[in-house]
Amino acid sequence: MAKVLIVEDDPAAMRLAAATLELEGHEVVGATNGLEGVSKARAEAPDVIVLDVMIPGMDGYEVCQALRSEEGSALSRVPILMVSAKAQSDDAEMGRKVGADAYVKKPVTPEALARAVAEALGERQGQAV
Numbered sequence: 001m002a003k004v005l006i007v008e009d010d011p012a013a014m015r016l017a018a019a020t021l022e023l024e025g026h027e028v029v030g031a032t033n034g035l036e037g038v039s040k041a042r043a044e045a046p047d048v049i050v051l052d053v054m055i056p057g058m059d060g061y062e063v064c065q066a067l068r069s070e071e072g073s074a075l076s077r078v079p080i081l082m083v084s085a086k087a088q089s090d091d092a093e094m095g096r097k098v099g100a101d102a103y104v105k106k107p108v109t110p111e112a113l114a115r116a117v118a119e120a121l122g123e124r125q126g127q128a129v
Contacts, residue, residue, distance in 0.1 A: 002047035002121050003027045007037035007063065008083075009055045013106075017050060020110040021117060034058025038066050041075055048120045050113070051100070053084035053091070060084070061098045068099035079120035083108055 004026045008014040018028040029044045031037040034057035041049060049067070053060035060082055067075045082095040085106040092103040104116050 001025045001027060002117075003029065003044060004048050004050060004117060005029045005031065005037065005041055005044060005046035006050045007031045007034065007040075007055060007060070008050070008052045009033060010052075013052070016110065017113060020113050021050075024114050024117070026117070032056075034060070034063045037063050041067055041078070045074060046078060048079045048081065048117055050081050050083060050117065053082055053086055053095070061094055064095070064100050065098040081116050081120055083113075 004021050006014060006017050006028060008017060009032050014030055018030060021028050029040055029046060031040045034055050037051065038058070051060045051063055064080050064082065067078070067080065070076050079101045080099065081102045081104055082100040083104045083106055084091060095103040101120055102116055104112065
């Protein structure tokens with residue numbers, strides 16, 4: 001079981017993502033804005049972060065960049081999956097530039113979300129060996 005931090009301001013999307021990942025056996029922690037997301041990431045030490053791009057406070061790009069810049073911290077290596085309705089190639093490229101491990105286009109199906117999280121966790125665990 002992994003701890004997953006979901007940073008999402010849409011309550012329905014948060015509920016669906018949390019239910020999906022809890023059914024997969026993961027512990028889910030939620031945040032509804034960028035500042036809360038950074039704070040919870042530091043406090044909760046998640047194994048993976050599912051991060052919406054369009055969130056209040058700090059956008060997802062800023063959150064990702066802030067977490068990646070914490071050199072020496074385990075957070076700088078936590079897999080980050082950016083999720084967004086913004087589907088332009090420039091948006092995905094921006095996600096990669098700030099350190100996201102994957103960029104998933106909304107609407108994301110429960111199956112696709114579960115698969116993306118499993119892949120991110122597998123990659124992280126594979127690197128640790």
